[in-house]
Amino acid sequence: NAGVTQTPKFQVLKTGQSMTLQCAQDMNHEYMSWYRQDPGMGLRLIHYSVGAGITDQGEVPNGYNVSRSTTEDFPLRLLSAAPSQTSVYFCASRRGASGNTIYFGEGSWLTVV
């Protein structure tokens, strides 16, 4: 079972460059989300989606765009990378109701220089 797959695992960007973090899940989960993890701050929600064609902002959305054209994929775009976006990014998915388990990908380590 692939579960939640994130690519790339590691990336170094220059300030101002753009890139897309890919996330795919093969569990037919309706709910997908992106978190960033920074030391001492736990995980913070960037954007989330409750189904194809529906996205919404989380706690820290600035500087990031998302789209959900299919159930399986939920890419996160950095339009103009900034050093403050250096972080570890986690994609997650969940089936249906809020009490169900959220499954996380293995993370993408992004450094912006």
Next chain:
Amino acid sequence: AQSVTQPDIHITVSEGASLELRCNYSYGATPYLFWYVQSPGQGLQLLLKYFSGDTLVQGIKGFEAEFKRSQSSFNLRKPSVHWSDAAEYFCAVGGGSSNTGKLIFGQGTTLQVKP
């Protein structure tokens, strides 16, 4: 405001000793509560969750947690720690009446296990 507080940033215990990691939450609706564990360089793995019923929940790897509504707490416990339990632990709250499933995470507690 919704929040989760893990008061202990770093805890060190001896192998075989008991463990309790603290978690306090603030959430307007009926909370769903979770504990996740993260090993270095890895993603998050669910240890256990609570959203109704018995307030003492059992999880994987011998962990348990107790929901105390009066104290707004959901502390994680293990009677005997193993060296492989060294990791970072996150408490999270979410769910309830909302179907968005957004999780609010605590800052995390790093567990070190002494031989």
